[in-house]
Amino acid sequence: xxxxxxxxxxxxxxxxxxxxxxxxxxxxxxxxxxxxxxxxxxxxxxxxxxxxxxxxxxxxxxxxxxxxxxxxxxxxxxxxxxxxxxxxxxxxxxxxxxxxxxxxxxxxxxxxxxxxxxxxxxxxxxxxxxxxxxxxxxxxxxxxxxxxxxxxxxxxxxxxxxxxxxxxxxxxxxxxxxxxxxxxxxxxxxxxxxxxxxxxxxxxxxxxxxxxxxxxxxxxxxxxxxxxxxxxxxxxxxxxxxxxxxxxxxxxxxxxxxxxxxxxxxxxxxxxxxxxxx
Ligand SMILES: C[S@@+](CC[C@H](N)C(=O)[O-])C[C@H]1O[C@@H](n2cnc3c(N)ncnc32)[C@H](O)[C@@H]1O
Numbered sequence: 001x002x003x004x005x006x007x008x009x010x011x012x013x014x015x016x017x018x019x020x021x022x023x024x025x026x027x028x029x030x031x032x033x034x035x036x037x038x039x040x041x042x043x044x045x046x047x048x049x050x051x052x053x054x055x056x057x058x059x060x061x062x063x064x065x066x067x068x069x070x071x072x073x074x075x076x077x078x079x080x081x082x083x084x085x086x087x088x089x090x091x092x093x094x095x096x097x098x099x100x101x102x103x104x105x106x107x108x109x110x111x112x113x114x115x116x117x118x119x120x121x122x123x124x125x126x127x128x129x130x131x132x133x134x135x136x137x138x139x140x141x142x143x144x145x146x147x148x149x150x151x152x153x154x155x156x157x158x159x160x161x162x163x164x165x166x167x168x169x170x171x172x173x174x175x176x177x178x179x180x181x182x183x184x185x186x187x188x189x190x191x192x193x194x195x196x197x198x199x200x201x202x203x204x205x206x207x208x209x210x211x212x213x214x215x216x217x218x219x220x221x222x223x224x225x226x227x228x229x230x231x232x233x234x235x236x237x238x239x240x241x242x243x244x245x246x247x248x249x250x251x252x253x254x255x256x257x258x259x260x261x262x263x264x265x266x267x268x269x270x271x272x273x274x275x276x277x278x
Contacts, residue, residue: 008145012097027240037111042241044078047141048269049225063087070134073142077104084116094122125151129159143170144186147194153208163278173197178266185254210274219268226259
C-alpha cells in the first residue's frame with residue numbers, strides 16, 4: 001500500500017471498534033447482538049448531516065432493486081445498508097481501512113443484511129472490479145483523503161456502465177488555498193488532507209469522460225446540522241453512540257475545527273452528480 005494510504009488507514013483505525021459500538025448500543029438501550037439497522041445510524045454514517053444528507057443525495061438518483069451500486073470509502077457500511085434497505089438495491093462497499101471493512105461486515109451480519117451488502121478492501125485509486133461493473137457509484141466524504149483526483153475519477157468512470165452515475169458528497173475548498181486548523185475529522189494533520197476546490201473535482205471528472213448533471217453547496221445545511229448537534233449535547237450530554245467513537249479523544253476538537261472552517265468560508269460540503277456518456 002502506498003505510504004499515504006497507510007497513513008490514511010492508520011488515521012481511521014481505532015482499538016476494538018466493534019466492542020465499543022456494542023457497549024454503546026447497550027448504553028443506548030439497543031440489542032447489541034441483533035440491533036435494528038436504524039439503531040446504528042448515529043455511528044454508521046460518518047459524514048456531515050448523517051442520514052439526512054445521505055437521503056438528500058440519494059433522493060436525486062434513480063435507484064431500484066436492479067441497480068448495481070458501489071459505495072466508495074464505505075466506512076462502517078451505513079450508507080450501503082441504507083441504500084440496500086430503502087431502495088432494494090444490492091450494494092458493494094469498498095474501503096481502504098481494514099478495520100472499517102471488517103466492522104462493516106460484522107454490522108451487516110448483526111442487522112441481518114449480509115446478503116444485500118458486501119464489503120471489500122480496496123482503494124478508489126485501484127478498484128478491484130472489471131470495467132462497466134456498476135450502474136451507480138456513491139462516495140460520501142472520501143475525496144478529502146485522496147490527493148489524485150484525476151485517478152479517482154478515471155477509476156470510478158472505468159467501473160461504471162455507459163450511462164452510469166457517480167454521486168458524491170465531499171468537503172471541498174470554498175476558497176483558494178484555505179488555511180485549515182488541524183485536527184479535522186478526516187485528518188490528524190495536513191499530510192493526509194487533500195481538500196480540493198469544486199473546480200478541481202469538475203475538471204478531473206471532465207477529463208475522465210463524465211458529464212456533470214448536478215451540484216449543490218451545503219455549507220448552510222452543515223452549520224444548521226452542527227448547531228442542532230451541539231444544542232443536543234449541551235442539553236443531554238454526549239450520547240453513547242455517535243461518530244465520536246470513530247475519532248479518538250480529539251473528536252470534540254476535530255468537530256470544532258471543521259465547523260469553524262465552514263463558518264469562515266474556507267470549506268463546505270458539496271454534492272456533485274456526474275454521468276458517464278452512454
Ligand atoms: C469520513 S470516512 C466516511 C465513511 C463513509 N463514506 C461514511 O460516510 O460513513 C472516510 C472513509 O474514506 C476511506 N478512504 C480514504 N481514502 C480512501 C481511498 N483511497 N480508497 C478507499 N477508501 C478511502 C477511509 O478509510 C474512511 O472509511
